[in-house]
Structures are given as structure tokens and as C-alpha cells.
């Protein structure tokens with residue numbers, strides 16, 4: 001008989017509570033309750049929140065929509081401990097207790113150090129965060145401990161080698177980043193598997209980007225299976241991996257939820273033909289022309305308008321590849337918050353002389369202004 005692992009009996013769709021539907025600045029709790037009811041009625045049980053999600057309102061929503069309405073043994077839930085600079089040992093205690101109180105819980109089934117990378121992993125060491133979560137596990141305030149992760153496979157390997165007490169790891173995995181240089185989904189997944197850690201997958205739809213896609217990719221998916229939505233390919237790709245606790249989807253609408261549960265209720269892993277369709281989609285993505293900016297920032301220092309040129313180019317590239325208008329708008333706001341917009345360029349030419357990629361920055365910024373400020 002195959003060995004059982006943590007999460008084996010959990011269905012492979014988890015409800016991410018970070019992008020809940022909002023109404024007048026508050027979580028639309030009645031809508032969330034309806035979504036939770038549909039989700040639970042189909043046999044799904046995993047809810048994922050964090051101390052910081054929606055300024056704490058996500059944990060409150062977990063309490064209102066799930067904990068107060070369902071028997072405690074009918075669901076499992078996860079929350080996460082932030083490792084901000086201001087957090088010390090006493091503060092960790094306060095944060096966990098607040099996370100429990102907000103959701104009206106006595107314990108979390110899964111508790112994660114939130115968003116470890118090289119720096120925050122070091123901070124976790126200094127704070128004694130690993131000893132803290134183990135102590136809370138011994139006290140029964142949390143059942144299983146792990147961490148969510150955003151860095152290279154080498155850093156992941158280092159953390160898992162130092163901390164065999166981690167029972168699971170939460171990783172960004174999606175088909176577009178499976179072999180990408182920055183996220184390295186495949187390599188991180190393989191490190192987790194090498195250490196025999198079950199994986200919770202986050203961002204299988206790449207923050208919504210794999211739900212939009214260019215018309216060519218949409219057509220590819222539709223012709224392969226007209227009944228399946230574009231985002232379903234991304235969620236099913238992730239859920240087809242071995243050794244998962246679950247695949248999180250941050251659901252914001254009943255429509256998204258209904259779509260997700262429709263194909264995940266009786267989930268079948270992708271077959272060979274479907275994998276070839278995904279491979280073809282990745283090929284199409286790779287061949288979409290993008291601005292060859294490497295993000296070196298040599299152009300930025302002398303810009304009199306303080307334009308975040310690589311940030312704007314990255315936003316343009318993402319939009320060209322995924323056709324995600326909402327994502328591009330949010331990203332453009334972020335990259336222009338502390339400096340000029342693309343349209344603020346006064347064409348002084350100072351940046352172009354410094355670009356090792358010989359990008360026609362002025363012309364490209366004009367196109368960016370047309371696209372992103374429309």
C-alpha cells in the first residue's frame with residue numbers, strides 16, 4: 001500500500017481567502033457564505049488565509065462564513081505568521097492569538113511562516129520563529145507547521161535542510177513559470193519532493209494572468225476542449241502533480257468558484273494529449289515578442305523624470321503575454337507610484353545611452369503610454 005502523506009485525503013482545490021468579494025470597502029460576507037456553501041457541498045474542505053490578508057478581514061471572514069457555520073471537523077484551515085521587522089517573540093504570540101480570535105478558532109490545522117525568502121528566512125532564525133511554531137504545535141494551537149516561499153531552489157533546499165520540522169511547503173507553481181528563470185516552479189517543486197515535503201500550490205493561475213491569455217492561446221484551449229475554461233487548464237496542470245496537500249485558488253466571484261468546482265469535484269489529472277496542449281501554449285507564450293529589458297536599471301539613475309523604466313517595460317511584457325488588463329493596471333500603478341509615468345518622458349535621451357540592450361526607450365515608452373494609460 002502506498003505511504004500516506006500529510007494532506008493526502010484533502011481534495012485538490014483549496015479556497016484562497018486573499019481576494020474575497022468586497023462591497024463598500026468590506027468583505028461581502030453574504031456572497032462569501034454562498035461560495036463557502038457551494039465549495040463545502042462538493043466535498044472541498046481547505047481554507048487558506050493569513051494575518052495580513054485584507055488587513056485582517058480575511059481571517060474574520062473565515063470565522064463568519066466557515067467556523068461559526070460548520071462543525072470543526074468538517075474543514076481544515078491555514079493561516080500565516082508575518083515576519084516584519086517590528087515582529088519580536090512577544091509579537092509572534094500576539095499575532096497568532098489574534099489570528100485565532102479573529103476566526104473564532106482554538107487551533108489552525110496548518111500554520112505557515114509567511115513568504116520566506118533568503119532575507120526573511122534569516123529573520124526567522126534570529127527571531128526563533130521555528131522554535132515558536134514548534135512550541136505552538138506542542139500546545140495544540142496549530143497542528144502542522146510549514147512555510148510559504150518565494151525565492152530560488154537553492155534557498156529552499158537550505159531552509160528544508162536546516163528545518164526538517166517543516167511538514168509542508170507552499171510554492172508558486174504554474175505552467176508558464178514551470179521552467180521560467182525567475183520563479184523556477186519545477187526546480188522548487190523538485191527540491192520539496194527531494195525532502196519528502198508535501199506541497200500546497202499557490203498562484204496556479206499566476207495572479208489571474210493565466211485566466212485571460214492572448215486570443216491565440218484562448219483558441220488553442222477552446223479547440224482542445226470547448227467545455228473547459230481557460231483558467232481550468234492552469235488549475236488542472238497544478239493539481240496533476242504528485243504529493244500535493246492542495247491547490248489554492250483565490251476566488252473572488254461565484255462564477256469563478258462554480259467553474260473551479262465543476263472540474264475539480266471529480267478531478268482527473270491531465271492526460272498526455274492535454275499536456276501537449278499546455279506545451280503548445282507555453283511555446284506560444286515564449287514566441288510573443290517582448291521588450292528585451294533585463295531589468296539592470298542602468299537607465300534609471302539619470303532620468304530627470306524619475307521614470308521606473310524597467311518596471312514599466314516589465315508591465316508591458318506581462319500585458320503582451322497574458323492580455324491581463326486588470327493585472328496590468330494594478331502593476332502600472334505600483335511601478336509609477338514613486339516616479340513619473342511613461343507619458344512624463346521629456347525625451348532627453350539620457351537613458352538610451354546607458355542601455356546595454358540598445359532598447360529605443362523613448363519610442364517604447366510612447367507605446368507604453370498608449371497601452372497602459374489608455
Ligand code: SF4
Pocket residue numbers: 302303304305306307309344345346347348349350351352361362365
Ligand atoms: S528620455 Fe525620458 S525616460 Fe529617458 S531619461 Fe529622459 S525623461 Fe527619462
Ligand code: SF4
Pocket residue numbers: 292293294295296297298299300309310313354355356357358359361
Ligand atoms: S538599461 Fe535597458 S535593459 Fe537595463 S533596465 Fe534600462 S531599459 Fe532595461
